[in-house]
Structure formats: C-alpha cells, structure tokens
Amino acid sequence: GAGVSQSPRYKVAKRGQDVALRCDPISGHVSLFWYQQALGQGPEFLTYFQNEAQLDKSGLPSDRFFAERPEGSVSTLKIQRTQQEDSAVYLCASSLGLAGGGEQYFGPGTRLTVT
Amino acid sequence: ILNVEQSPQSLHVQEGDSTNFTCSFPSSNFYALHWYRWETAKSPEALFVMTLNGDEKKKGRISATLNTKEGYSYLYIKGSQPEDSATYLCAFVYWNNNAGNMLTFGGGTRLMVKP
Numbered sequence: 632g633a634g635v636s637q638s639p640r641y642k643v644a645k646r647g648q649d650v651a652l653r654c655d656p657i658s659g660h661v662s663l664f665w666y667q668q669a670l671g672q673g674p675e676f677l678t679y680f681q682n683e684a685q686l687d688k689s690g691l692p693s694d695r696f697f698a699e700r701p702e703g704s705v706s707t708l709k710i711q712r713t714q715q716e717d718s719a720v721y722l723c724a725s726s727l728g729l730a731g732g733g734e735q736y737f738g739p740g741t742r743l744t745v746t
Numbered sequence: 747i748l749n750v751e752q753s754p755q756s757l758h759v760q761e762g763d764s765t766n767f768t769c770s771f772p773s774s775n776f777y778a779l780h781w782y783r784w785e786t787a788k789s790p791e792a793l794f795v796m797t798l799n800g801d802e803k804k805k806g807r808i809s810a811t812l813n814t815k816e817g818y819s820y821l822y823i824k825g826s827q828p829e830d831s832a833t834y835l836c837a838f839v840y841w842n843n844n845a846g847n848m849l850t851f852g853g854g855t856r857l858m859v860k861p
Contacts, residue, residue, distance in 0.1 A: 634789065664848060673750075673835055673851030687848065722790070724849075734780070735849060737790040 633657065635738035637723050643744045644713045652708045652741045656725030663706050664735060665698055666722040674722055680706060713745045748772055750838045752852035759826050760860050766822045767855040769836030773817035777847060778839040781810055781821055784854070785832045793821075793834075826859045833857070 636655045644650050656663050662681055666674035667690075676690040682703035691698070695714075700706040710717055720742050724735040750771045759765050771779065778797045784790040794803045799814040807824045823830055833856045837849035 666849075666851075671853075673752075673837075673853045674849075676848040676850065679848055690848075733778075734792045734795050736792070737782075739787070739789045 635723055635725055635736050637721075637738035637741050639741060640739060641742050641744075643746060646714060646745055647712050649709065649711045650713055650743065652710075652721050652743070654706045654708070654723030654738060656704065656706070656723070657727075657736055658704070660725035660727050660736070662726045662728065662735075663700060664724045664726075665706070665708050666724065667692075668720040668722060668740070670719070674720075677708070710743075713743075715745050718743055718745045748838060748840060748850045750836065750850050750852040752834075752836055752855050754855060755853065756856040756858070758858045758860065761826060761828060763826050763859075764822065764824045765826055765857070766820050767834060767857075769819045769821070769852055771817050771819070771836070771838040771852075772840065773815060775840040776814045776817075776838075777841040779812055779814075779819050780837040780839070780849060781819070782835040782837065783832045784835060790835065823857075826857070828859045828861050831857055831859045
C-alpha cells in the first residue's frame, strides 16, 4: 500500500523566501509528526498533530515556522523568510494510533537548501 | 533535554563481517526504544520497537537487545552485506501523560560495507 509521501523532494530557496512543504500520511493514521534533520545530526522533533489538532509545537525553532493539518490528513509545514540555518531535511512521519511509543512510518523527506 | 547517543558515528566493515553498535539513553521515564535504518534518498525504515527490559528482537541477520535499567541498546548485524550500508538511528520515547510521544533520536551510526 501507499506509504507516507512528501513533496517536493528537493527545494532550493533564496534567503528571505517563503516555502511550503507537504506531507501525505498513510490513510487513516491519526498521528502526524514533523522532524528536522540538520547535516550530520539525527532528526529533531518539530511538531505533532493528533488528527487536525496540533498538540505539541514545542520543537518549532522560531515563529517563522508554522504547521497545519486542517482536515486531519495532509499536513503542510511552512517556513517564512527562510534563513540559511533552515537548510535541512524535513521528515514527516505518521502512526496509526495515539503514538504511545508505537511505530512511526516516515516519508522520504524534503531536502531544503537556502542560498 | 534528553540525551540519546550512538556510537560509533561511522563504521567501515568488509562483507561478511559481523558488527554491532550502541545506543545510550536516559534510564528514567522509559517508554520505548526504536531502531531505524535510513538509506540515502529513501525513507527511514523501522527495524524494531522495543519496550521491555531484557527484550531481544531479531529480523533476519539483524538483532537488537535492550537494557532499560542501565539505559542502552545494542544493534547487531551478522555477516554484513553491501546492502546493509545505511545510517542506523535509534530513537528514545519517554513516558509522559500526553498522547503523541515524539521520538528523540541519536546522531546515528553510518555503516559502510565493502564488497
């Protein structure tokens, strides 16, 4: 069956530009997570949705980062006025239940390069 | 801040060698420990989700052990093959009363298997 998909796979943005990254989770998955992976590091948590509710956004690095999941399925991560330090791979993951430690299914990521 | 560490950072082995890597994590408030394999340009793939102290899981030539009291997990690969070349990530889930327990990742171990 279809896994988690993300688009675009690669994005080059000029500093100051706004970008929007899309995540299509596995159908029926309640939980959706966004992670950021900087070069040479492990992924770091950004935000979590349970259906359409954003229950945790403690990992968002600044108020330039905004995420939404308005209908409880597709999610968009938006970064305003991109900076060079935003260059990273952005991973989306979904899980069936309330993610009480259960397996998360990852997309292939969006590699964002800010020039 | 949760500290999840993996060692070594990278590893080069010959085809047929057996190898192992370590993940250390906080020993308090443990809920689950995940292992993922991440090949370049692909989605991270779940290998194991471990929840019980003393647990040992196996998938083909790959196995993992868990010690929650001392806060470590080992991943073993028997008879490494070139297709095992990937980054291996561990991720810790701590217990809290909220739904949506995010993954806290280590920095990963990059394995390269030479034919």
